Amino acid sequence: MNYSRLREKLINELIKEGVLRTPKVINAFRMVPRELFVNEGFRELAYVDSPLPIGYGQTISAPSMVAIMTEELKPAKGDKILEVGAGSGYQAAILAELVKPEGHVWSIEVIPELAAYAERNLKRAGYSEYVTVVVGDGSAGLPENAPYDKIMVTAASPGIPEPLTKQLRCGGRLVIPVGRLHLQVLKVVTKDLKCQVSMRDSVPCVFVPLVGKYGFREPDLKLL
């Protein structure tokens, strides 16, 4: 399988669709081999624009969603980033590519087996130095390394968890899918240099639910 040819083809499609826009994000997509972040049985589909199962009822997001969220977050060299929902580790690798070598990504995952999977994938792809995978409930953020320049939540949340806006640096940015279980809107939250928080809607989206203290509760999850 010629993965680099397939990767380039997908990147060109995402550029044409207008979801991949800035040269440095396009470059990050060129550098990170998505085939190393999907389960072996799905490798051939690594460059189809679709979410894929990674086990435990979870998914690696579609490349177009990763592109939209990354463009909205505007990661910069040297940034300290928190990602909530490590999953396969792919989004964390894209962020690492954009912030390295001085920056760092902390990616928190609530399912220990997936945290280990993300860590293995990141190691194989050469990103372990720039990403720390943590096991825990990221709906409450990760206060020990706060404040963060940017925060990205890659699971659907019923609201904007207060600890996340608290852990965001003034001048920072948070992207998070907010809404109901089966449909959300990607919210872009900014905290200006005077620490005033404002937000706007980006695109409609569908994510697996954020669980934990500030996520969806058991009775809601039973509806899935």
Ligand code: SAM
């Ligand atoms: N960013 C991932 C990637 O690149 O593969 C995809 C994330 S997947 C759509 C959502 C992930 O969020 C799942 O792995 C799920 O276990 C995790 N998750 C859900 N609630 C969480 C929480 N409270 N804290 C941390 N991770 C959570």
